[in-house]
Amino acid sequence: MSDETERDFRERIRRSFARQGAMRTIGAELMRIEQGMVEIEMPFSESLTQQHGLLHAGIISTALDAAGTYAAYTLIDADASLLTIEFKVNLLSPGRGERFLFRGEVTKPGTTIIVFDGRGYAISQEAPAKLIASISGSMMVVRGRQGIQD
Amino acid sequence: MSDETERDFRERIRRSFARQGAMRTIGAELMRIEQGMVEIEMPFSESLTQQHGLLHAGIISTALDAAGTYAAYTLIDADASLLTIEFKVNLLSPGRGERFLFRGEVTKPGTTIIVFDGRGYAISQEAPAKLIASISGSMMVVRGRQGIQD
Amino acid sequence: MSDETERDFRERIRRSFARQGAMRTIGAELMRIEQGMVEIEMPFSESLTQQHGLLHAGIISTALDAAGTYAAYTLIDADASLLTIEFKVNLLSPGRGERFLFRGEVTKPGTTIIVFDGRGYAISQEAPAKLIASISGSMMVVRGRQGIQD
Amino acid sequence: MSDETERDFRERIRRSFARQGAMRTIGAELMRIEQGMVEIEMPFSESLTQQHGLLHAGIISTALDAAGTYAAYTLIDADASLLTIEFKVNLLSPGRGERFLFRGEVTKPGTTIIVFDGRGYAISQEAPAKLIASISGSMMVVRGRQGIQD
Numbered sequence A, B, C, D: 001m002s003d004e005t006e007r008d009f010r011e012r013i014r015r016s017f018a019r020q021g022a023m024r025t026i027g028a029e030l031m032r033i034e035q036g037m038v039e040i041e042m043p044f045s046e047s048l049t050q051q052h053g054l055l056h057a058g059i060i061s062t063a064l065d066a067a068g069t070y071a072a073y074t075l076i077d078a079d080a081s082l083l084t085i086e087f088k089v090n091l092l093s094p095g096r097g098e099r100f101l102f103r104g105e106v107t108k109p110g111t112t113i114i115v116f117d118g119r120g121y122a123i124s125q126e127a128p129a130k131l132i133a134s135i136s137g138s139m140m141v142v143r144g145r146q147g148i149q150d
Helices: A003-019 A021-026 A057-073 B003-019 B021-026 B057-073 C003-019 C021-025 C057-073 D003-019 D021-026 D057-073
Strands: A029-034 A037-043 A080-091 A099-108 A113-123 A130-143 B029-034 B037-043 B080-091 B099-108 B113-123 B130-143 C029-034 C037-043 C080-091 C099-108 C113-123 C130-143 D029-034 D037-043 D080-091 D099-108 D113-123 D130-143
Touching: A003 A021, A003 A029, A003 A057, A021 A057, A037 A057, A057 A080, A057 A099, A057 A113, A057 A130, A057 B057, A057 B080, A080 B057, A080 C080, A080 D130, A099 A130, A099 D130, A130 D080, A130 D099, A130 D130, B003 B021, B003 B029, B003 B057, B021 B057, B037 B057, B057 B080, B057 B099, B057 B113, B057 B130, B080 C130, B080 D080, B099 B130, B099 C130, B130 C080, B130 C099, B130 C130, C003 C021, C003 C029, C003 C057, C021 C057, C037 C057, C057 C080, C057 C099, C057 C113, C057 C130, C057 D057, C057 D080, C080 D057, C099 C130, D003 D021, D003 D029, D003 D057, D021 D057, D037 D057, D057 D080, D057 D099, D057 D113, D057 D130, D099 D130
Parallel strands: none
Antiparallel strands: A029 A037, A037 A099, A080 A130, A080 B080, A099 A113, A113 A130, B029 B037, B037 B099, B080 B130, B099 B113, B113 B130, C029 C037, C037 C099, C080 C130, C080 D080, C099 C113, C113 C130, D029 D037, D037 D099, D080 D130, D099 D113, D113 D130
16 A cells, blocks of 8 residues: 555545534543554543443444444545445443553455444553453445435 | 322332432433333433434433333332343334333343333324334342342 | 235245255245235254254244245345345243244335344144244345345 | 473363363364463364365364363363353355364453453365464353353
8 A cells, every 4th residue: 555545534534523413522532543444542531421420332432333334444545435334332340440441343344234342441641541442343345325315 | 009109109100210410311211111111201312312313222221221221220129230141133213213112021030130112203293103113131039239239 | 905916025035045055954834925924833843953952943943034035035026036124032031942933024115225033933733822933124126136245 | 380280281181182072073172271371183084074175164163162162161260160251253265174273272261251362274284284264252150060150
């Protein structure tokens, strides 16, 4: 893959990420874009909690879905797009921490369907990263407005 | 179940829901609380979108997880609480609409684990409700701080 | 849908079901084929158990996947076929009983992806059916050998 | 962990595996038992196929569930047992091959719930292993007959 192409997918992903209102709302930032792997980080916020003051399972899913989606974006044509078909999230430890890291990785690329896995961690300066959630999901590769309109 | 008890679980759920920062952030409101079934509604907002301007799959999951969680809350003791173990969401149609309805229903009550199913719809005054997503998930019944601390 | 077409999809499904070696192995029979809904039954057998002598979660999945797959087959063209993309199964009660019923239903038809839900029950002459498992899954509609070869 | 204990969990798992009628039926063998990781192998058989002659998604699930279950068995007390709560399987490539390897690994141990992940591969003498499926699931740790009776 040429430098040109690499830069292309990074720029494309940054632009797409910036269009996601939900990413701004949860305070998520793109930290790393590699072929087939993307990392997102976000700080804890009281505006993202469930009833015990922990990070909401749905917000964890939002970040994991985005990490997986953009990991898949690194592998598709510039004129293609992706829609999430489904995902499953396991909540492994309480979503407690100052900051969270979400990594998405492509498990199986494909021309029609891309399958990804991902993990979420509570991170801090002092302690080792703590695994809080995992995701496995699949996405459909769409071209033009196919699948986005209905 | 006495009127007293019914009122109790409704009030308990309203208080718990109000503590969820994430529900305020996504603009969700509790619309209906029945034994084993809860409905939540929210308006569309640009702050909740994915890259095509549709409602984000993760935000849909957030609302569906909450609807399922509170459906389960109607069936547990007043001093017990719930933590989501896992859920799977299928995205069935693009999350496009002015307003969305999310219904969670308990499929299998239990003393340790409660399993729920739920569905999300785009709703409007003019057109029939459109099914946009389904969820199936499980929750652990926790007592005291068990499971919430780690 | 004409009688001719209805008979067609029923015959097509019976032939396809008969080609599944796994259905013979688990002793499954097609009991009902309606548009978008299929029921399968099987007797308990010691050859299908997990370590406590209950029906194995994987065997339950095998029957639920088949019920969902054939529910979807009722809605596709005669020259199309289906491959399972993914499914999630929740085990709701121990798989104990003399006989089991598995029902698959199409939740969302589509030209590329079909989403189904299903439930499994322990059934007997004397007692009401007992819900033992639920499934939600998605399938890809394939034409020719697309997706089957790799 | 002492040699005694290690031998213990290996023997316990071999006995439990041998009680699974479903493992005999699908021709599965325990190949490797390490703490938190178990591998199972099985040959292809026409008795385990779906309608295109590929290994049935449900049979793949049966083997992956067993690999995950026994990976978790390596981490629990000798008098405890496990019941599958749920799992999700993604089918990544057609289940074609002479022989299959299924690996289950514990992602998150716990006193009540254990979460596992796993992968299935088509293997042969000549070609590299081909990833055909992934699983993520959760199990409940049960003591005595709790959870097994209902």
